[in-house]
Amino acid sequence: MKTLFIFNPFSGRNRRSPRLAAELQAFSKAHRLDAGIVFTECPGHATELARNALDAGVERIVAVGGDGTMNEIAQALVGSPAALALVPCGSGNGLALHLGLPTRARRALALLVDDTARTVSIDTGTANGHPFFNVMGLGFDAEISFRFNRLSRRGLPAYARTGLAAFLRHRPEKVTISDDHGARMTLDAFIVAVANSDQYGNNARVAPGAWVDDGLLDLVAVRPPGLLGAAALVVRLFLGTIGGSPHIWRLRAAHFVIERSAPGLIHTDGETHPAAATVTVEVRPRSLRLLVPSNCRIPSAIPLSSHPEPWKRTVFQSAR
Numbered sequence: 001m002k003t004l005f006i007f008n009p010f011s012g013r014n015r016r017s018p019r020l021a022a023e024l025q026a027f028s029k030a031h032r033l034d035a036g037i038v039f040t041e042c043p044g045h046a047t048e049l050a051r052n053a054l055d056a057g058v059e060r061i062v063a064v065g066g067d068g069t070m071n072e073i074a075q076a077l078v079g080s081p082a083a084l085a086l087v088p089c090g091s092g093n094g095l096a097l098h099l100g101l102p103t104r105a106r107r108a109l110a111l112l113v114d115d116t117a118r119t120v121s122i123d124t125g126t127a128n129g130h131p132f133f134n135v136m137g138l139g140f141d142a143e144i145s146f147r148f149n150r151l152s153r154r155g156l157p158a159y160a161r162t163g164l165a166a167f168l169r170h171r172p173e174k175v176t177i178s179d180d181h182g183a184r185m186t187l188d189a190f191i192v193a194v195a196n197s198d199q200y201g202n203n204a205r206v207a208p209g210a211w212v213d214d215g216l217l218d219l220v221a222v223r224p225p226g227l228l229g230a231a232a233l234v235v236r237l238f239l240g241t242i243g244g245s246p247h248i249w250r251l252r253a254a255h256f257v258i259e260r261s262a263p264g265l266i267h268t269d270g271e272t273h274p275a276a277a278t279v280t281v282e283v284r285p286r287s288l289r290l291l292v293p294s295n296c297r298i299p300s301a302i303p304l305s306s307h308p309e310p311w312k313r314t315v316f317q318s319a320r
Contacts, residue, residue, distance in 0.1 A: 008039075066093065090201075099298060142272055188224060257279070
């Protein structure tokens with residue numbers, strides 16, 4: 001199978017451990033893979049490299065980087081017959097953790113030569129035309145992504161420090177959220193996140209029970225929690241119990257419209273973009289092919305209508 005590794009030398013572990021590139025080449029040689037390796041040079045370059053690879057007949061593209069690298073490559077692969085594989089090297093690796101993919105490079109590479117590995121089709125999303133594959137968001141979500149992307153050193157401790165500084169300055173905004181089933185709600189929101197998978201990364205589960213192949217997206221709106229409430233929410237994120245918080249509203253649908261008073265930032269898989277006051281979010285069911293291990297949590301070829309859902313109705317959910 002014709003394979004291309006797209007290596008982001010600026011992603012998390014790659015920056016600290018540049019020898020991984022040599023390991024990729026040694027792995028390809030040892031297993032006699034028909035594979036090449038190219039390096040990204042700037043934001044957006046991975047998308048260009050992936051499109052060129054598709055034009056050259058590459059059947060499998062391996063993203064060696066974090067969620068941002070994954071996003072750029074997956075943009076080019078949506079709707080194509082080529083499969084995406086992940087060697088997670090970022091600071092969060094949300095999609096990889098959701099799927100139960102190996103996060104150590106050697107184990108992730110081994111998947112490429114594992115006869116029991118399979119290719120599944122997962123949903124993808126767009127927010128005002130910007131593709132996302134894990135989570136998009138606005139409000140505090142986008143502000144902290146903007147700050148985090150400017151850091152020279154990343155990881156969970158840096159994220160926590162950046163988050164606290166941003167929390168003390170951020171102000172909620174009034175938003176009106178509607179879906180394709182007629183649900184409509186206006187509320188003061190600290191965060192509005194729309195998740196394809198169940199987590200942000202680092203096993204922080206923003207949408208417990210979400211599936212990447214159910215044809216739906218999970219919207220999670222966070223009302224202003226206050227400092228103590230925010231601390232409790234962080235704990236709930238890592239325990240997977242955020243749905244039990246009185247500050248949380250959830251909605252599950254294939255299409256959302258989020259209206260706010262003015263244009264502002266949004267993020268898609270952690271990358272920020274300026275956006276209009278109205279943000280339209282839509283799902284593209286099973287539009288990306290992805291290599292996963294045989295024991296991946298995502299079922300194979302289950303009809304959308306019979307996929308298990310933890311919420312029986314598509315309505316806002318909150319704790320009393």
